Structure formats: structure tokens, C-alpha cells
Amino acid sequence: MSSISSTATGSHGSSVHDHVQGHDLTHGHGHGHGHGQSFISKYVFSTDHKVIGIQFLCTTLLMLIVGGALALGVRWQLAWGMETMPFFGLLFKTEGGQISPDFYTMLFTMHATVMIFLVIIPVLAGAFGNFLIPLMIGADDMAFPVLNMLSYWFMWPAIGFFGLSFLSAGYGAAAGWTSYPLLSALAEAAPGSGWAQNWWLIGLTFVGVSSMMGSVNYMTTIINMRAPGMTLFRMPLTIWAMFITAILQAFALPVLTAAGFMLVADRLLGTCFFIPAGIIVNNADPTVGGGQPLLWQHLFWFYSHPAVYIMLLPAMGMVSDMLSCMARKPIFGYKPMVYSMAAIAGLGFIVWGHHMFTSGMNPALGMTFMVSTVMIALPSAVKVFNWIGTLWGGRLEFNTVLLNSVAFVSMFIIGGLSGIFMAAVPVDIYIHDTYFIVAHFHYVLFGATLFGVFGAIQFWYPKMFGRMMSERIGKLHFLLTFIGFNGTFFPMHLLGVAGMPRRYANPYMYPYLNHLLDMNQFMTVCAILMGLAQFLLLGNFLFSLKFGTPCGRNPWNANGLEWAAPSPPGHGNFDVPPICYRGPYEYSSPGAPEGEDHWMQTDPRGKGWKPPAEH
Amino acid sequence: MKKFWIALFMLVPILALWSCYVAPERGWWFPGTTGPYGGEAASPMGRRIDDLFYMILAITTVTFIGTQLALGYVLWTGARRGDAGSGEKAWFSHGSHNLEVIWSIVPAGILLFIALYQMDVVAAIRFKSEFPEQVQNRPLAEVTARQFEWRIRYPGFDANGNLLPLMADPQPTDLYAVNDLRLPAAQPVMINLRTDDVQHAFFLPELRVKQDAVPGLTIPVWFEADRADEFTLLCAELCGWGHYKMRARFVALREPDFLQYLRDLQAQQDYDGVPDAADEE
Ligand code: HEM
Ligand SMILES: [Cu+2]
Ligand SMILES: [Cu+2]
Numbered sequence: 001m002s003s004i005s006s007t008a009t010g011s012h013g014s015s016v017h018d019h020v021q022g023h024d025l026t027h028g029h030g031h032g033h034g035h036g037q038s039f040i041s042k043y044v045f046s047t048d049h050k051v052i053g054i055q056f057l058c059t060t061l062l063m064l065i066v067g068g069a070l071a072l073g074v075r076w077q078l079a080w081g082m083e084t085m086p087f088f089g090l091l092f093k094t095e096g097g098q099i100s101p102d103f104y105t106m107l108f109t110m111h112a113t114v115m116i117f118l119v120i121i122p123v124l125a126g127a128f129g130n131f132l133i134p135l136m137i138g139a140d141d142m143a144f145p146v147l148n149m150l151s152y153w154f155m156w157p158a159i160g161f162f163g164l165s166f167l168s169a170g171y172g173a174a175a176g177w178t179s180y181p182l183l184s185a186l187a188e189a190a191p192g193s194g195w196a197q198n199w200w201l202i203g204l205t206f207v208g209v210s211s212m213m214g215s216v217n218y219m220t221t222i223i224n225m226r227a228p229g230m231t232l233f234r235m236p237l238t239i240w241a242m243f244i245t246a247i248l249q250a251f252a253l254p255v256l257t258a259a260g261f262m263l264v265a266d267r268l269l270g271t272c273f274f275i276p277a278g279i280i281v282n283n284a285d286p287t288v289g290g291g292q293p294l295l296w297q298h299l300f301w302f303y304s305h306p307a308v309y310i311m312l313l314p315a316m317g318m319v320s321d322m323l324s325c326m327a328r329k330p331i332f333g334y335k336p337m338v339y340s341m342a343a344i345a346g347l348g349f350i351v352w353g354h355h356m357f358t359s360g361m362n363p364a365l366g367m368t369f370m371v372s373t374v375m376i377a378l379p380s381a382v383k384v385f386n387w388i389g390t391l392w393g394g395r396l397e398f399n400t401v402l403l404n405s406v407a408f409v410s411m412f413i414i415g416g417l418s419g420i421f422m423a424a425v426p427v428d429i430y431i432h433d434t435y436f437i438v439a440h441f442h443y444v445l446f447g448a449t450l451f452g453v454f455g456a457i458q459f460w461y462p463k464m465f466g467r468m469m470s471e472r473i474g475k476l477h478f479l480l481t482f483i484g485f486n487g488t489f490f491p492m493h494l495l496g497v498a499g500m501p502r503r504y505a506n507p508y509m510y511p512y513l514n515h516l517l518d519m520n521q522f523m524t525v526c527a528i529l530m531g532l533a534q535f536l537l538l539g540n541f542l543f544s545l546k547f548g549t550p551c552g553r554n555p556w557n558a559n560g561l562e563w564a565a566p567s568p569p570g571h572g573n574f575d576v577p578p579i580c581y582r583g584p585y586e587y588s589s590p591g592a593p594e595g596e597d598h599w600m601q602t603d604p605r606g607k608g609w610k611p612p613a614e615h
Numbered sequence: 616m617k618k619f620w621i622a623l624f625m626l627v628p629i630l631a632l633w634s635c636y637v638a639p640e641r642g643w644w645f646p647g648t649t650g651p652y653g654g655e656a657a658s659p660m661g662r663r664i665d666d667l668f669y670m671i672l673a674i675t676t677v678t679f680i681g682t683q684l685a686l687g688y689v690l691w692t693g694a695r696r697g698d699a700g701s702g703e704k705a706w707f708s709h710g711s712h713n714l715e716v717i718w719s720i721v722p723a724g725i726l727l728f729i730a731l732y733q734m735d736v737v738a739a740i741r742f743k744s745e746f747p748e749q750v751q752n753r754p755l756a757e758v759t760a761r762q763f764e765w766r767i768r769y770p771g772f773d774a775n776g777n778l779l780p781l782m783a784d785p786q787p788t789d790l791y792a793v794n795d796l797r798l799p800a801a802q803p804v805m806i807n808l809r810t811d812d813v814q815h816a817f818f819l820p821e822l823r824v825k826q827d828a829v830p831g832l833t834i835p836v837w838f839e840a841d842r843a844d845e846f847t848l849l850c851a852e853l854c855g856w857g858h859y860k861m862r863a864r865f866v867a868l869r870e871p872d873f874l875q876y877l878r879d880l881q882a883q884q885d886y887d888g889v890p891d892a893a894d895e896e
Binding site: 100101102104105174175176180181182183186189190191275276277279280281282289291292293294327328329330331332333334336358359360363364366367370371374375377378381382384385386388389391392393394395396397398403406407409410413414417418420421423424425426427429430432433434479482486490491494495497498499501503504505506507509510511512515516519585587588589590597 | 616617620623624627630631634635638642643644645646647661663664667668671672674675678679682683685686689690692693694696697701703704705706707708709710711714715718719722723726727729730731733734736737738740741742762811812813814816818820821823824825826827829830831832834847849850851852853854855856857858859860862
């Protein structure tokens with residue numbers, strides 16, 4: 001295995017790993033596999049990355065239900081707004097169960113908030129990042145286990161503050177997840193702009209702190225704690241994706257946190273970062289002013305555009321691993337995959353202005369943002385081609401994992417292509433803030449990321465719990481979700497082209513939108529189907545804990561280091577300290593041991609291999 | 616079962632194409648009633664925007680069909696290889712340098728073309744220096760958004776009945792209207808867009824015009840309605856609970872009708888409540 005230290009980074013890396021491995025040997029057994037720990041320190045305030053990952057996973061699945069319920073509230077209003085809304089209607093008994101327009105603005109604001117900050121971001125980095133990083137690079141835990149524990153426990157204040165927001169006047173923040181001032185800056189501007197908005201901003205800060213702690217941990221762990229032989233270019237794409245995501249978070253988050261504090265200061269301390277002079281809202285006193293509302297948009301999107309990739313890259317990595325395994329074939333173009341993720345991340349920092357094409361910022365600036373935005377579709381396209389290339393000539397296993405991963409690719413194509421329309425400034429002038437945008441980001445965030453996550457749950461569940469999830473229920477869940485998803489979101493492109501604005505409590509009062517009611521009702525039916533289907537996932541998840549088929553270490557015959565550990569891995573992860581001999585995608589390799597179509601990264605056997613004399 | 620799943624995936628492009636194909640006749644397409652593809656924009660610039668949309672639609676449709684078919688093909692052949700009894704192994708390949716180069720450079724060229732192709736339209740819409748000569752520094756109205764209505768301020772007439780220029784600050788001669796913007800048709804016109812309170816956006820869907828109204832800024836917007844007609848004006852930026860109901864109309868009038876409209880406004884505004892004998896007809 002001469003290639004272990006063939007590159008500079010590799011040789012540098014492996015000397016670090018030798019040290020880490022020593023750490024493994026001396027301390028690994030000292031931890032005693034968790035015996036003698038109290039229940040609290042083992043399952044609640046655990047510093048074990050696997051427990052923390054699973055805590056994140058369960059929390060985000062719970063939040064998925066909350067966010068889904070809010071979404072169904074939105075859909076109900078758009079389909080049967082004149083009728084009693086189930087569940088939420090109880091709050092509006094006096095109005096005959098019909099919800100109010102300000103409640104509607106709260107619904108979509110909090111739906112997006114919950115889904116983005118409490119589901120998608122923490123399920124990728126928090127749940128899978130935590131669970132997979134040490135296992136896949138062959139470390140016994142994260143570099144900073146206590147910090148890791150804190151990153152989970154900082155989610156709960158965030159959830160609590162968002163919850164407080166619901167309980168404040170207006171039933172919650174209602175300025176959109178983008179919270180543009182002045183709507184979000186002046187308490188008089190809307191019912192939800194009082195304390196609900198303060199709680200929302202504070203909640204957001206906690207999510208940020210949580211992500212930041214994760215980010216520091218992931219970067220350090222991936223740089224310093226790889227097993228011997230795990231050179232950078234032998235890392236699974238999941239790890240590359242998590243690494244790049246962590247870098248994105250480290251550079252983008254401080255800007256959001258600062259902007260959040262500035263807005264809180266404007267609201268509570270009387271500063272005017274975002275508030276110009278002489279504005280009179282709802283007969284309140286004129287503002288003193290001097291600030292610029294567009295500043296918020298720049299700061300917010302400087303974070304939030306990279307953040308949309310934080311919400312995607314890890315799923316891209318996991319899908320790459322799953323596709324390769326289920327096709328029994330190496331990744332097509334491993335290095336182009338890595339470079340294109342890096343390119344997405346890099347370009348991701350210079351495209352934020354594409355959310356502001358109609359905002360009144362300097363139009364020359366708009367042109368440069370247009371070029372960079374259109375070009376970011378390039379690495380995305382390269383990735384799609386390579387995923388298709390990975391499947392090409394494969395020996396496919398049509399299981400739930402493959403289906404969800406293929407859905408990821410297929411849906412990402414649609415979301416990526418719709419992005420090009422919006423990247424073109426003149427076209428965006430028309431479709432900005434219409435349902436076309438809503439279609440776009442649901443195709444990438446739900447169509448791509450969530451299908452990827454569904455696949456990943458099915459794929460790594462055996463490692464988490466030592467049992468398989470039901471294939472039958474998994475496929476049924478996939479089928480219903482896939483149909484419901486496309487039925488709900490594809491028509492949104494057409495609504496957008498028809499000029500239906502987003503965030504309207506009642507679009508039908510406009511004659512040119514009146515006839516779109518039927519289509520919206522169809523979409524809501526599909527959304528309800530999709531919502532109900534998620535109980536299959538939940539049921540499957542819980543049911544399989546007890547009744548799933550027990551599995552060994554490597555039920556998928558996969559190559560990664562994590563599959564060399566016991567299922568579930570004990571405290572300290574590996575019973576035999578892993579050594580990495582090759583890249584993670586050597587499926588169907590002619591060099592593999594006789595009769596096997598996979599060749600694990602930890603497998604010392606291969607051409608010219610002789611059993612070592614000692615041992 | 617494998618065939619079922621492949622069919623499911625292939626249903627996506629089929630239904631997507633079908634729904635876009637039937638969209639115009641079912642009213643799921645651009646607003647408006649003229650034009651062969653459902654709504655055609657009611658302004659020259661709107662049609663240029665639509666043309667760009669169709670250009671991108673053509674390119675993305677080809678890409679969409681191509682990638683989805685490729686996906687279907689690799690699934691189909693991969694399914695066969697994985698059948699029970701098939702001893703065929705997967706193709707052991709780490710990729711192809713040539714393919715990577717091709718599928719990086721070709722899309723890069725196409726994408727760059729798409730971006731550069733937009734430039735002159737962007738400039739024409741947004742660069743003040745590129746605004747049509749007639750409207751340069753000659754706004755006909757000031758549109759001020761507020762929760763939840765549109766206030767419109769026109770310049771009034773001087774003593775000789777000549778239309779005054781619109782001043783940045785309100786003048787005693789100014790004329791006012793609410794939720795009813797009227798401007799001349801068939802010629803470029805410019806408004807100054809402001810907001811009194813939070814952010815809003817001025818959206819004329821039939822004309823493909825959209826511009827945010829930002830607190831503290833006055834933003835000039837120009838457009839041109841093809842014909843004398845009535846269009847929808849609505850708000851496209853979340854501005855509070857009543858965001859959906861900032862309904863207004865934009866009425867494009869022949870030039871003499873526009874002046875007459877302003878005179879009528881002036882007459883209304885000057886009306887002192889005392890019936891004027893001469894006025895009764
Ligand atoms: C092919 C690459 C992509 C391009 C060219 C692109 C382009 C754009 C543009 C121009 C907008 C702003 C549209 C507007 O508001 O008028 C936008 C919005 C958005 N994009 Fe993308 N996008 C791409 C990929 C993605 C991906 C991968 C994600 C997430 C995983 C994503 C998530 C979003 C979200 C969440 C919004 C809307 C935010 C909001 O206004 O609420 N996009 N995209
Ligand atoms: Cu963006
Ligand atoms: Cu509005």
C-alpha cells in the first residue's frame with residue numbers, strides 16, 4: 001500500500017493519525033464502553049457523538065411534525081380559506097374558525113423558521129454530521145465532546161424561544177423567515193412585530209451558536225483525527241461535504257449573528273442600524289433614523305445564501321455514498337465531485353445579491369451577481385452528471401435507499417434548472433416573490449435534501465440501532481411522499497408564471513388569479529397525503545427499534561470505516577483501531593478479495609497481500 | 616417492481632412537460648389574454664422579458680429531458696444487471712477525464728451565454744442613464760406605498776392650465792388619488808416610488824414590472840403600456856397582515872384622456888362644496 005503517503009497532505013496527515021491512534025489504544029478501553037455511567041450522563045447530557053447525533057435526529061424529526069403542521073395550515077388557507085381550519089381554527093372560534101390574515105403571515109413565517117433552523121440545518125450537520133464524522137474517519141469521538149454536547153443543548157433554548165414567540169401577541173413572529181426591516185424592526189408595524197419578533201431573533205441566535213459549536217468541532221475533528229491512512233482524498237464524500245459545510249458555517253454565521261444583534265439593538269436599545277428617518281408606522285411617532293433597511297438584506301443573505309448550501313451539501317455527500325453503494329460501483333469522478341462542492345461553497349459567498357434583484361440596490365451590482373449566480377449552476381450540473389455517471393453501468397439494488405437517492409438527483413435537477421430562471425435578472429423581476437420561488441426552494445430543500453435524509457435514515461439506521469428498518473414500509477413511505485411532493489410543488493412553478501405572489505392570505509380577490517383556486521385545492525390534497533405519509537416514516541423508525549431485523553456490522557456490504565465498527569458501536573466506536581488502506585468507493589473492483597464485490601477501506605487484503613507474520 | 620419504480624421516475628418528466636404544454640390553454644401561464652401562448656405581456660419591455668424567459672425555458676427543457684432520460688436509461692440497464700441470476704458485475708470505473716472536461720466546458724459556455732444575453736435588458740430596465748429620453752428626470756407621478764394602500768401624487772396645473780413638473784416635495788398644486796394610478800398609454804412613463812412605512816413592492820404583472828419600495832429611498836421606475844387598458848397593481852413584498860389586500864389598478868389612458876383625468880381631479884379637489892350655477896348642466 002504505497003499510496004498511503006503519496007501526497008504531501010497524506011504524509012502530514014498520517015503522522016497526526018499515528019498519534020491519534022495511540023490515543024485510541026491507551027484511552028479507548030479506559031472508557032469502559034460506558035459502564036458505570038449514570039443514565040443522565042449516558043443518554044441525556046451525553047458527550048458521545050453517536051448519542052448526540054441520535055438526539056439531534058429525534059429532535060429534528062419531532063420538529064418536522066411541527067413544521068409540517070404549520071405548512072398544512074398554510075395550505076389549508078390557500079385551498080379552503082373561507083372555511084373552518086382544522087386544529088388552528090380552534091384559536092379563532094369567535095371568527096367562525098376562519099383564521100385571520102395576520103395568523104396566516106405567522107404560519108408561513110414560523111413554518112419556514114422551524115423547517116430551516118430546527119429541521120434541515122440540524123438534521124444534516126447536527127444529526128448526521130455528529131453521528132457519521134468520527135465513524136467515517138475512524139476516530140473514537142469528536143475533538144471536543146463537551147462542546148459537542150453543548151451544541152445539542154443550545155438547540156433547546158432556541159426551540160424554547162421560538163415557542164415563546166408563538167405565545168406572544170400575534171401568535172408568533174410574522175415578518176417572514178427573512179425578517180426584513182422595517183416590518184421586523186418596528187414593534188408597531190404588525191401584530192407579530194412585538195415581543196414575538198424579539199424572541200424569534202434570540203432563538204435564531206441560539207441556533208447560530210449551536211451551529212458554530214458544531215462547525216468548530218467538525219473542522220477540528222476532520223483535520224486532526226483521521227485514522228492512519230485516511231488521507232484527504234480517501235475521505236468519503238459525506239465527510240468532504242461536512243467539512244465544506246463546517247467551513248461555510250464558520251465564515252457565514254458571524255455575519256448573521258451580528259445582524260441579529262443589530263436588529264435586536266434597533267428594537268430594544270433605540271439604535272438605528274436599519275431604520276431611516278421620518279418613517280411613520282401605524283400612527284406611531286416618526287422614527288429618528290439614519291439607517292438603511294437594505295443593509296439587513298445584504299447581511300441576512302450573506303449568511304443565508306451560503307446557508308442554503310449548508311442545507312444541501314451534506315445531503316449531496318450522503319447521497320453520493322449511498323448511490324455508489326447501491327450501484328455497487330465507484331463514484332464517477334470523485335475528485336470532480338470534491339472540487340465542485342468546493343466551487344459551490346466558494347461561489348456561494350458571492351451570489352447573495354440574487355435575492356435582491358428588485359430591491360433597489362445598484363443595478364450594476366445586480367449584473368455581477370447575475371453572472372456569479374448563473375455560474376453556480378455549473379458545479380451543480382457537474383455533480384448531477386457524475387451522479388448519473390455513478391449509476392451508469394451499475395448493478396442496482398432497488399431498495400428504499402436507492403429510491404430516495406435517485407429522487408434526490410431527479411428533484412435536484414428540477415430545482416437547479418428553475419434556479420437559472422431566477423438568476424436572470426429580467427426574468428427574476430417578474431417571478432421574484434411569486435410562487436415560482438417557492439417551487440424552486442422546495443425542490444432543492446425538500447425534493448433534494450429531505451429525500452436524501454430519508455435515504456440516509458434508512459441507510460445508517462442499522463449502524464445507529466443494530467437493526468434494519470422495514471423495506472416494505474420504507475418503500476410505501478417513499479412512494480406516497482414522492483407523489484405527494486410533486487403534486488404539491490410542481491404546480492407552484494405554474495402559479496408563479498401566472499403571477500401569483502407568495503405570502504398572500506387571499507390571492508383570489510384578484511381577478512387574474514381567481515381561476516387558480518382549483519389548482520391550489522389539488523395541491524393541498526397532495527400536501528395532506530404527503531404529511532400523512534410521514535407517519536409511516538415515524539412508525540417505521542420507532543417500530544424497527546424493537547422489531548427490525550437485527551443486523552451485523554455491515555448489512556449493505558459497504559466500504560466505509562463506519563461499517564467496520566460494531567452495530568451499534570460502543571463507547572469509543574471501534575473495537576479494533578481502524579487503518580485505512582484505500583478510498584471508500586472500491587465496489588466491484590477486480591483487485592478485491594475473491595468473490596466479493598466490495599472492498600472495505602479497512603480490509604488489508606488485496607493483490608500481493610500476505611498475512612502478516614506477527615499478530 | 617423495478618419497472619414500476621423506473622416508470623415512476625419517468626413519470627416526472629412526462630407530467631412536467633404535459634402540464635407546461637397544457638398550461639396556457641388552462642390559464643396556468645402568464646397573465647393576460649392576448650397572444651398565442653396565453654398571456655402576452657402588455658408592454659414592449661415585458662415582451663423582451665418573456666422572450667428571455669422562453670429562451671431559458673428552451674435551454675432548460677432540453678437539459679431537463681436529456682438528464683431525466685439519461686437517469687431513466689441508467690436505471691433501466693442497472694436494474695437488468697441486478698436481476699437475480701444475472702452474473703454481470705458492475706462496470707468498474709472511477710470516471711472519465713474527457714467526459715468531465717466536456718460536461719464542464721459545454722454547460723459553462725451555455726450558462727455564460729445565458730448570463731451575458733440578459734445584460735442589455737437589465738441595463739434598459741434599471742440603469743438611469745439608459746432610460747428612454749422622454750422620461751429622463753420627468754416623473755409623472757409619485758407612488759407612495761403604505762400599509763395597506765397606494766397613494767398617488769400627480770403634479771397639478773399652473774395658472775395657464777399647463778401641467779407642472781412633479782416636484783420632490785409636495786406642492787399646493789399637487790393632485791392626489793388612492794389605489795388608482797393613471798398614466799398615458801403607448802409611451803414610456805416614469806414614476807417615483809416611495810414608501811411611508813415598511814417595505815413594499817410595486818408589481819404590475821401584466822407589464823412584468825416589479826420594484827421594491829424601500830423606506831428612505833425614492834426609486835424611479837419606468838414602463839410603457841401598449842394600449843389604453845386597465846391593469847392590476849399589487850404589492851409583492853411582505854408588508855404585514857394586510858399585504859394581500861394592497862389591491863389597486865393601473866389605468867393606461869390616451870394622452871388627452873390622461874390630461875382630462877388630471878383636470879377632473881383638480882376640479883374635484885378644488886370643489887368647495889358650494890354649488891356653482893355654471894357647472895350645472
Ligand atoms: C443551480 C443553482 C441555483 C441557482 C442558480 C439558484 C438561484 C436562486 C435565486 C436567483 C434565488 C432568488 C430568487 C428570488 O427571490 O427572486 C433563489 C432563491 C432561493 N434558493 Fe436558489 N438557486 C440555486 C440552488 C439552490 C439550492 C441548491 C438551494 C438549497 C438547497 C437553494 C435555495 C434557495 C432558497 C431557500 C431560496 C429562496 C429564499 C427566499 O426568498 O425565501 N437554491 N435561488
Ligand atoms: Cu441564494
Ligand atoms: Cu405588501
